[in-house]
Amino acid sequence: MFLVRLLRYLKGYVRFTITGGFIERFLNLCSRGGVPLWDLEHTQEGMISSTTVKHYPGLRGYARRTGVRLRVKERHGFPFLLRRYRKRWGIFVGLLAFFIFLGAMSNFIWQIQVVGNETLTEEEIVAQLEELGVTIGANRHKIDTRWVERNMLLRLEELSWIGVNLTGSTAEIEVKERVMPPEKIDDEKQPTNVIAGESGQIKYMEVYDGKAVVSVGDTVVKGDIIVSGVLEDSKGKTTFKHARAKVMAQVPASLSVEVSLNQTIYEPSGKMPVERKLCLFGLEVPLSLPAKTGEFYNRYESVKNFSVLGRKLPVSLKSIGYEQLEKVEIVYTEDQALAEAQNQLLALEAQSFADATVVTKNPVAFVEQDTLIMKAEYIVEKDIAVVQEILIKE
Template sequence: MFLIRLLRWLFGWVRLEGEGGFPERLLNLTAREEIALWNVRRRGETLSACCPARRYRRLRRPARKAGMRLRVKEKHGAPFLIRRYRARSGLAAGLLAFFVVLHLFAQRTWVIEVRGNETVPTEDILTVMEKLGVREGKNLADLDIPTLQLQALHELPDLAWCTVNLKGSIAYVEVTERIPTPELSDADEPSNIKAARDGRIVSIQTYTGQAMVQAGDAVAQGMLLVSGVVESSAGPVFRRSQAKILAETERRLEVRVPLKETLVLPTGEELLRPSLRLFTLEIPLFTDGPIEEQNTLTVTRHMLEAGGIELPVGIVNRRYALMAPVEVVRTQEEAAALAAERLEEKVNKELAAAEITSRQESGRVEDGCYILSGTYACIEDIGVEEQLLIDNQEPEDGREPGDSPK
């Protein structure tokens, strides 16, 4: 039934009415002429029915023989719809263009989403994928996934597996990160432990190796603290030295803050450069020339979203904050406050592993700068491991090491 109604709509049909004459004879004549009529109804002397639009003209002769007058009441179907809008060719062209563009866009990748990464940055993965041809607006139907996987793993050695799955217009880059093999220290590699800086030993805990100092000893930078050569009844044995050596040390730090200097600072003026983003294409929405002044750039993206997924269509705003050289003059109090802040940052960075037991800080003005110096008494591990080189070269005359010449 649906197919019949669809065919009638495609070819068009009309609803007609006939008056006077003999309706029964008209129906007999149309049946003899094989003219299909449906929804035939009679109300008094009026006969109504439906027939295909292209058969309506063939009803004129049977109507004359039956003495009836026919007229069309309604017109339905695609031919009449097209005739109604044929003057609006732009609308038809627009609809055609819409479906063509929709078909083309349906074959393109709108979104690329990375899944499975924790330590490898998403930006790094997307950069490699773009280099290999996986990008927004690209037709990925003919993509060679096995080859892409091998190339991606070569470019990203921290990945153990990588593939691209297409779901509609979204490309999912599925990755699995490589589990790093723990670096095992080579206990068979002989080494010494030397002092990283001057100090006085507070405590020493030797795990392997021969301790050369004890608590209370003063040591200098580079001095041997634990030896990898251990004496035994069978002679010297080479070991990897392992120890925790805490010592009292004195550290000195210093910062300088000029009382007068020239800095490049924001002027408060901003320039906006918007662009229309369509996949990887950006169309500038401004006519100004290049910016010659010093500036800092801030980029904001206002992209269309569908179902919580950002589409590669929208507006990209680039704001340029203009900057200019400005001469800054500080009072001694302002310079001292800034120096204290910078010195504290330096202490937290360079003495992070040390325990500070006391500190002395002093400031002075010298050569147009405020100089803040600090002396810090610390307790820290001063041991640094150094490989022990062993000369295993045999004598040229073939004698064993230690043999006296004959």
């Protein structure tokens, strides 16, 4: 029924009164003449009915023959609307401009959707696409999808397949990631020695393959062979092995940190002017005056994307915050500098000796030219085994 109403509206229809004469005969003549009538209503004077604009002029003949009088009561539909606004050129120009704008804008990419990525992030893929010309605002007719696909496969080795589908203003990027082969394990057939990666005293050894040439308690220098992969039997026959071992040794190490007694630091002043920009079709339209940033500041940027029914719109709001910093001169006392140096040293230790155990630690602190220097000598226990390939001339 909606469709019928829509068609009637598009064609246009009139509602008219029928008075006097032989109304039933008039209706019969209309039906025989193929004139559609609907919504016939009784009134005190006669009837009210509706028919299409096209058929209404033809009713005059029937009215004359049956003696009824017709009078248009209401006019409905698109043709009348068009007639009412025919002198309002602005509407037509606006409509035309809208369709031209719509047509022109549909030639550009306004949305990039990436589907199928698991390990690679959308940002990584989009960044590579941008370098190949697939960006927001790019002309879709100038994009050679095959070329982009080939180059993306060369640029991102994690991809096994990529499909660039341009649907309207949306570039849908379908990707399939490569299942990367597991890391290659050491070739067990390759003859190797285990050498000392650092100088120190061996405390513990676990030899998995090969022949140990030093023993626990021995001191080794960096580069010394600890486990040999060359074995010689009693008959003088030489065999090569892939030597492997775990060699825990105590090795000396030293760390030092410096803390200046006169320091300049930058503290947030609490003021953070924000600059807002509307990103529209790839253009940035400032919504506020440029922020007064001052001499020192931290810059924070956030982008809020808008979406309708789950579809990302080519409109986003960019907020740039400038956290203003104040320059503050600080003079440390020696105790304060020492505490600071100790904290820094602990942080450095945790970083440097992540895979080692500290056995002894001797820190020394002294002041030299307004700078507190803290030096610490360590003995740490760590695995110093390094596998070295044996080169054999055939």
